[in-house]
Amino acid sequence: xxxIRIRNLAKxxxxxxxxxxxxxxxxxxxxxVILGPSGCGKSSLLRMIAGLEEISEGLVEIGGTVVNAxxxxxxxxxxxxxxxxxxxxxxxxxxIGYALKVARIPKAERMARIRATAESxxxxxxxxxxxxxLSGGQRQRVAMARAIIREPKVFLFDExxxxxxxxxxxxxxxxxxxxxxxxxxxxxFVTHDQHExxxxxxxxxxxxxxxxxxxxxxxxxxxxxxxxxxAGFIGSPPMNxxxxxxxxxxxxxxxxxxxxxxxxxxxxxxxxxxxxxxFRPEQAELVEPGRGAFDARLDMIEEMGAARLCHLLxxxxxxxVLTEGRPALATGAPxxxxxxxxxxxxxxxxxxxxxxxxxxxxxLVEMQPSx
Amino acid sequence: MRRAxxxxxxxxxxxxxPQLLVIFVFFYWPSAQALYWAFTLEQPWGGGNTxxxxxxxxxxxxxxxxxxSVRVSVIFALATTAxxxxxxLTLALFVDRQLAGYRAFRVALIWPYAxxxxxxxxxxxxxxxxxxxxxxxxxxxxxGLWDPSRYPAQAVLAIIIAGxxxxxxxxxxxxxxxxQSIPRSLTEAAAMDGARPLRRMLDLQLPLLTPxxxxxxxxxxxxxxxDSFGIVDTLTGGGPFRATDLMVYKIYSDGFRGFxxxxxxxxxxxxxxxxxxxxxxxxxxxxRRVHYS
Numbered sequence: 001x002x003x004i005r006i007r008n009l010a011k012x013x014x015x016x017x018x019x020x021x022x023x024x025x026x027x028x029x030x031x032x033v034i035l036g037p038s039g040c041g042k043s044s045l046l047r048m049i050a051g052l053e054e055i056s057e058g059l060v061e062i063g064g065t066v067v068n069a070x071x072x073x074x075x076x077x078x079x080x081x082x083x084x085x086x087x088x089x090x091x092x093x094x095x096i097g098y099a100l101k102v103a104r105i106p107k108a109e110r111m112a113r114i115r116a117t118a119e120s121x122x123x124x125x126x127x128x129x130x131x132x133x134l135s136g137g138q139r140q141r142v143a144m145a146r147a148i149i150r151e152p153k154v155f156l157f158d159e160x161x162x163x164x165x166x167x168x169x170x171x172x173x174x175x176x177x178x179x180x181x182x183x184x185x186x187x188x189f190v191t192h193d194q195h196e197x198x199x200x201x202x203x204x205x206x207x208x209x210x211x212x213x214x215x216x217x218x219x220x221x222x223x224x225x226x227x228x229x230x231a232g233f234i235g236s237p238p239m240n241x242x243x244x245x246x247x248x249x250x251x252x253x254x255x256x257x258x259x260x261x262x263x264x265x266x267x268x269x270x271x272x273x274x275x276x277x278x279f280r281p282e283q284a285e286l287v288e289p290g291r292g293a294f295d296a297r298l299d300m301i302e303e304m305g306a307a308r309l310c311h312l313l314x315x316x317x318x319x320x321v322l323t324e325g326r327p328a329l330a331t332g333a334p335x336x337x338x339x340x341x342x343x344x345x346x347x348x349x350x351x352x353x354x355x356x357x358x359x360x361x362x363x364l365v366e367m368q369p370s371x
Numbered sequence: 372m373r374r375a376x377x378x379x380x381x382x383x384x385x386x387x388x389p390q391l392l393v394i395f396v397f398f399y400w401p402s403a404q405a406l407y408w409a410f411t412l413e414q415p416w417g418g419g420n421t422x423x424x425x426x427x428x429x430x431x432x433x434x435x436x437x438x439x440s441v442r443v444s445v446i447f448a449l450a451t452t453a454x455x456x457x458x459x460l461t462l463a464l465f466v467d468r469q470l471a472g473y474r475a476f477r478v479a480l481i482w483p484y485a486x487x488x489x490x491x492x493x494x495x496x497x498x499x500x501x502x503x504x505x506x507x508x509x510x511x512x513x514x515g516l517w518d519p520s521r522y523p524a525q526a527v528l529a530i531i532i533a534g535x536x537x538x539x540x541x542x543x544x545x546x547x548x549x550x551q552s553i554p555r556s557l558t559e560a561a562a563m564d565g566a567r568p569l570r571r572m573l574d575l576q577l578p579l580l581t582p583x584x585x586x587x588x589x590x591x592x593x594x595x596x597x598d599s600f601g602i603v604d605t606l607t608g609g610g611p612f613r614a615t616d617l618m619v620y621k622i623y624s625d626g627f628r629g630f631x632x633x634x635x636x637x638x639x640x641x642x643x644x645x646x647x648x649x650x651x652x653x654x655x656x657x658x659r660r661v662h663y664s
Contacts, residue, residue: 054558084558089578098574099564146564268642 001185002063002153003028005047009058011044011210019044019210022058022174025202031180031187035197036207037233042190043158045207049188050156051075063153070234074283078147080157082141083163086131086146092118092125096145117149121175129210137168148179155180157189161196173199196236198222202367206230224345229354231278239278240319243349252347253277256315259294264341265357274349281322283343286310298329312337377518402643408636419502437621437638438612442597445544446595446619448657451526451599452591456584461540464572467550477547484540488601495606519607523614526607530615533602542587551585589653590636593623618642 001035005345019041028034034042047053050059051072060067062239067075086095091131105113107322118124131139140160157176161169177200180187184278191197197204201325206221206229213233231239244253244261248271252262261277264272269275289295296312296319296352308326312319314334321337329335344354409427411420417479431437466473483491498504501518509517519526531580553576561571577584600619603609609624616624618638626635 050563052562072559072562074566077563079560079563081556081560083554083556085554087557089574098561098566102565102570146560150564334616362474 004186004188005059005061006045006049007059007061009045009048009060010056011048011053012056017265020057021211022183023204024215026186026188026213028186029184030187031200031202032205033189033191033197033201033203034205034207035191037192042192042207043212046079046156046158046188046190049075049154050077050079050202050244052079076153077156078150078152078154079281080132080140080143080147082159082261084143084160086139086142088219089119089130090130092123092128092129092131092134092142096123097148099146099150106273107337113149115166117145120148121145129333130256136164137172140172142163142323144176144179148183152185155183155185155187157187157191158264159191161191162193168197173231173366197219204260206233209235224354225278226354228278228347230238231347231354235280235344237281237322239280239345241347242314242317242319242363243279244275245256246271246275246278256317260337261293261344263344263346263357267355267357269348269355275355276347276349278345278347279313279339279343281309282318284321285338285341286321286323286325286327287338288334289334289336290299292338293332295336298327298331298333298335300331301327301329310335381581398516401425405559405636408633409640411633413632413636415632420633423633426631428641431634431637431641434581438614439620440616440618443527443615446527447534447599447617448592449616450531451534451538451595452588453529454580455538455591456542458535459539459587460546460580462539463543463546465575466547469569473639480543483537484544485538488537488598489605491533491537492602492605495529495536495602498531499606515652520611523611526611526615530599530606533606534599536592537602538594543592545583545587546580549580553579564582569604585653585657588657592653594645596642596649618645 001179002120003027004024006022007022009024010020011018022045023054024032024057031197034045036042044053046271051070051074051364055068062075062077085352087098093111097110098118100110100113111276115124115125118127121144123145126134126138131142134142143160160176161172163174169228170264171198176189189196189200201218203215204218204221205306206228207213214221214230216224221230225234225238225239233239242255246252246267246269247254247260248267250260250262251264252260254260255277276342285292294314296314299311299318301311302309302311307322309326310321310323310327310329312321314337319337328333341357344357348355348356381613410422410424412423412426440589462476466477466480477537485628486494499506499519500516501507501510501520506517517525518531536570557579561575566574597619599617599622602614603617604623607615611619619642622635622638622642625631625638646664
C-alpha cells in the first residue's frame, strides 16, 4: 500500500519561507491533482515528495515509512518532468530501460519489459530513435513509459502536459487517466491548468502562496469554494465577485449602488459586515432591466460557439453572464441579471473565508444576527 | 534565416581590413617567408640565397636529433593533454556539484590561464629545483635522486607537469560551462531512475560532454605542439642531452642559436603540416563518435 501522508510540511530558502503548514493525506491508488498559479509552491511540494528538494520542516511518509532522509531512488516514486528530461544521447529503448539497467536487471528480461511497456504507450515502432527525432507527444510517451516500467508505488507528474499543443494535451490527459486506472499506483499531478485538474483528479488540492487553500473533489471545490481565492481561481469564465455589506434588518446584502440582494437563509455574519458576493457566469440569467436581482450595462458580447459570454458593467465592476440565447443588445444597453439563491456564494471581505449560507425557510425563522 | 547585408562594399572592406592586416602580417607573410626559406639556403648574415629544392627537408628528416625531438614532442603533447584534461574534468565535476567553497575555487582555478608561459616555467624552476624546491625533499630520501638537469626522464616529466598546469585552467572553464549547460532535470531524472552520482557521471555527464571533450583535445594537442616554447626555454633549455628539445624549441635553437635559418624554416613547415594533419584526423575520425544534441 502506498498512501502518502504529509504532515506540517514547510520549505524555506535561507530566511524566506516559501511554503508552510502543508497537511495532506493521499490514499492508496488515488489520483490527486495539486492546482495553483506559478510560484504557489506546488512544484516544490512535489519535488519534496520525490526527494529532489530538501524538506525544511515536517514529515513526508510513503507507505507508512518516513522518507525525509531517503534518497530519491529509495522512495519508490517515478516522475514525469515538464520538459520530459529524456536522455538525449540514448535511444527510446535505452531511455525507457535506464532504470532497469541501473537496477541490473538481466538484458533479456529488460528488453522484454522495454518492448511491452513501449507497446502499451504506442511506441513499439520507435525504440531505436533518439529523443531528438520524436515529436512532442512521442517524447511525452517516452517519459511516461520510463516512469511506468519501474512499476512505482507513486507516480509524480510535474506539469507534464504544458509543453504540448491544445489538442494533444486533451488526448494525453485521457491517456494519463487511463494508465492510472490500469496501473492503480498512487498519482500526484501538479498543474496550473484548472481543466486538467478538474478532469483528472479524484481529489483536488488548491494551493496559493505556499499554503493549501482547499482540498476536495472537483465538484465540491466548484460548488463550495472555501475562500475567495478558490472561488476566483476555479471556474472558467471566472466567478463574478461584487463587494457588499450585510444588512440583517433587510435580510440581505447591500451592493455598492444600494441594491439589496436578498439572502433567504441564515447568515453567519453580523450586521454591517463587509462581504464579497460571488456567483458564476453560467448560473446567472439575463432578463429585462428591473426584473432581475440587479441591473448592469452591456459592455461586449463574446461568441463562444455553444454559448455567448456577455461582459457587463455594474458600477464599473466587470460582471459576466454566460447565456445560450443570442441577446440582441447594443453596447451600453441596460440589462437585468437574475440569480437564484443557490447560485450565491458569500465571502468575508477581510479574511476571504467562505460564509456558509444555511438553507432554511425564512418565512418561519427570523434571521438571527450572530457575532 | 534573415541576414543583414551591407549596401556598399567599401564598408565591408574597411571593417575587414584591420583583422585581415593582422593575420597577413603575423601569419601569411611569415608563413610564406618560411616556405620560401625552406627551399633555399639562406645566408645568416645576408647576402643572397641559393635554391636547393628539398635538400633542407632531406637534411632535417635524416637527422636523428630531429626524430628524437618529434618523439619527445608527441609524448609531451599526449601526456600534457591527458593530464590537463583529466585534472580539469575532475575539478569541474567537483565545482559543478557545488561542494563547499566552489565559488572561490571557480575563480581560483581560472587564474593560471592568465599566467604567461615563461612565468610558469620560472615558477616551476623553483618548484623543481633539486636544491631548494618542493621536489628537493625527494633528495632527503636519497641524495641526488631528483635532478631534472641531470636525468632526461625527470626533465620531460617536469615540462609535462608545468605544461599541463598551464592548460588546466582553459579546459576547466570549458568543462564547467558544458557541465552547467546540462539541464538539471536530466540529472534529477537519472536520480529518480536510481543512478548514484558516479553512475550519473559515467552514463549522463560524460556522454553529453563529448563535443566539449573533442574540442578540448584538438585545442590542447595543437597548443602543446606550438605553444610550449616559453616553458621549455625557462625550465630546461631543451636539455639535458636534448631530452626536452621539443619541435618548437628546436626550431628556435637551430635557427637563432645555430643560424641555420633554412633548416629551421623547413622544420616549421613540417610542424605546421603535422598540426594540420592531426586536426584533420581528429575531425575526420574522432568527431564521428561525438553526440551533438
